[in-house]
Amino acid sequence: MIKVENLSVSYGDKTVLDSISLEIPTGTWTSIIGPNGAGKTTLLTSLLGMNPYSGSIKFGEIEAFRDLKRNIAYVPQRPQVPLGMTVREYVTLGRAKRDGWGRERREGKARVYATLEAMQLIGLQDQQVTRISGGELQRVLIARAIVQEPQIILMDEPTSALDLHHQIATLNQIELLKKEGITVLSTMHDITLGAMYAERIILMREGRVLLDGNASSVIHSEELKSAFDHGISVHTLEDGHTVIVANKMRIEEI
Numbered sequence: 443m444i445k446v447e448n449l450s451v452s453y454g455d456k457t458v459l460d461s462i463s464l465e466i467p468t469g470t471w472t473s474i475i476g477p478n479g480a481g482k483t484t485l486l487t488s489l490l491g492m493n494p495y496s497g498s499i500k501f502g503e504i505e506a507f508r509d510l511k512r513n514i515a516y517v518p519q520r521p522q523v524p525l526g527m528t529v530r531e532y533v534t535l536g537r538a539k540r541d542g543w544g545r546e547r548r549e550g551k552a553r554v555y556a557t558l559e560a561m562q563l564i565g566l567q568d569q570q571v572t573r574i575s576g577g578e579l580q581r582v583l584i585a586r587a588i589v590q591e592p593q594i595i596l597m598d599e600p601t602s603a604l605d606l607h608h609q610i611a612t613l614n615q616i617e618l619l620k621k622e623g624i625t626v627l628s629t630m631h632d633i634t635l636g637a638m639y640a641e642r643i644i645l646m647r648e649g650r651v652l653l654d655g656n657a658s659s660v661i662h663s664e665e666l667k668s669a670f671d672h673g674i675s676v677h678t679l680e681d682g683h684t685v686i687v688a689n690k691m692r693i694e695e696i
Contacts, residue, residue, distance in 0.1 A: 443465060443466070443467060443468055443501075443502065444464070444465070444466040444489065444499070444500070444501055444594070444625065445464075445465050445466075445498070445499075445500045446462055446463055446464040446465070446466075446489075446497070446498070446499050446500075447463050447497055447498045447500075448461050448462075448463060448496070448497035448498065449461070449462040449463070449485075449488060449495055449496075449497040449498070449499060450462070450495060450496045450497055451481075451484055451488055451493050451494070451495045451496075457649055458481050458484045458649050459481045459484055459485060459488065459495070459649045460648075460649040460650050461497070461650070462485070462497075462649075462650070462651055463651075464644065464651065464654060466625065466627065466642075467625075468623065468625050469620065469623045469624065469625060470620070470625060470626070470641060470642060471616075471617070471620050471626040471627075471628070471639055471640040471641060471642070472626070472627050472628075472640055472641075472642045472643070472644060473627075473628055473629075473630050473636035473637070473639070473640035473642070473643050473644070473657070474486070474627065474628065474629045474630070474643075474644045474646060475629070475630055475631075475633050475636055475643060475644070475645055475646070476645055476646035476647050476652075476669055477647060477669060477670055479648070480646040480647050480648065480649070480669075481646055481648075481649040481650075482598075482629040482646055483519065483598050483629060484649075485646070486516070486596045486598055486627065486629060488506075489506060489514075489594075489596060489627070490506070490514060490516055490596065491506045501594075512593060512594070513539055513540075513590065513591070513592045513593045513594075514592055514593065514594045514595070514596065515536070515586075515587035515588075515590045515592035515594070515595045515596070516587070516595075516596045516597075516598075517583045517584055517587050517595070517596070517597040517598060517600050518583070518598050519598045519599050519602065521579070521583055523571050523572055523579065524571065525572060526570065527570065527571050528567065528568050528569060528570055528571065529558075529563060529566045529567045529568070529569055529570075529571055529574065529582055530554065530558065530567040530568065532571045532582060532586060533554055533557065533558060533563070533567075533582060533585045533586045533589055534546060534551075534554050534589070535586055536554075536585075536586040536587060536588070536589035536590040537550045537553070537554065537589055537590070539590055539592075540590070540591060550589070553589050553591070554589050557585045557588045557589050558585060560588075560615055561581045561582075561584065561585045561588075561611075561612070561615065562581070562608070562611065563578070563581060563582060563585060566578060566582075576603040577603045577604050577605065577608060579603070580600065580601075580602070580603045580604055580612075581604070581608065581612060584597070584600060584612055584615070584616070588615065588616075588619065592624060593624065593625065594624065594625045594626075594627070595616070595619060595624055595625070595626050595627070596627050596628075597616070597626070597627070597628040597629070598628075598629050599628075599629055599630065599631060600612065600613075600616070600628055600630075601613065601630070601632060601635060602631065609632075609635065613635065613638075613639050616628075616639070617639055626640075628640070633661065633666075633674075633686040634684070634685050634686050636657070637657040637658070637660075637661045637684060637686070638683070640657055641656060641657055642654075642655070642656055642657060643655070643656075643657045643660040643661065645660055645663075645665060645666060645669055646669075647669045652665045652668075652669055653665045653666070658684075661676060661684055661686060662676060662684075666686075672689075673688060673689050674686055674687065674688055674689060675687055675689055
């Protein structure tokens with residue numbers, strides 16, 4: 443259980459997160475959505491203990507910044523990519539928490555290979571990380587998180603650089619982690635995908651939580667439309683799936 447109470451984060455005079463309280467059950471997938479500047483990324487990095495904050499963030503009974511043993515994987519939007527490292531070596535970095543760097547056990551090496559295969563990266567494993575495309579790099583980052591075998595995985599826009607096929611294939615791999623009891627939190631610009639995979643959605647705007655509930659109730663709520671200034675519409679397909687699309691503005695409205 444991740445328990446957040448009265449969490450606030452400020453940079454100078456600017457309040458980025460304002461009195462947020464949440465409880466995130468173990469083994470669930472929560473998608474964090476909202477317009478740009480809502481505080482979604484700051485919420486993730488605060489859970490990592492990367493930001494000074496007031497209030498409380500606890501994993502079980504331990505405050506986040508004191509919980510050095512917690513195995514948390516993080517997939518950032520803008521990673522710092524190491525020079526001279528191959529895809530396989532970079533993914534293998536994810537084993538350092540479990541095995542230690544350069545001391546990977548047999549099962550760790552097997553996990554790396556299986557993950558490279560599952561993420562369709564075998565053909566790239568000997569290429570340098572700095573020489574692959576943005577979409578390929580995003581899959582590499584997620585592969586590194588998967589081989590870490592974390593208790594919690596935090597992902598900041600994990601599908602933003604991926605084509606539709608790789609979006610679904612990647613999120614399917616993350617869904618397998620959830621089935622293993624891993625807690626998943628992801629920020630998502632694509633609300634349709636967020637609702638497709640997460641059973642729970644947190645809707646944010648201007649540093650506050652507007653709504654927190656099961657995916658279906660949030661995406662059909664008036665609060666969702668209001669958060670995006672009524673610039674989106676929600677459609678239910680014949681198969682029961684829900685699609686959220688941006689409304690096209692008339693030229694005279696621009």
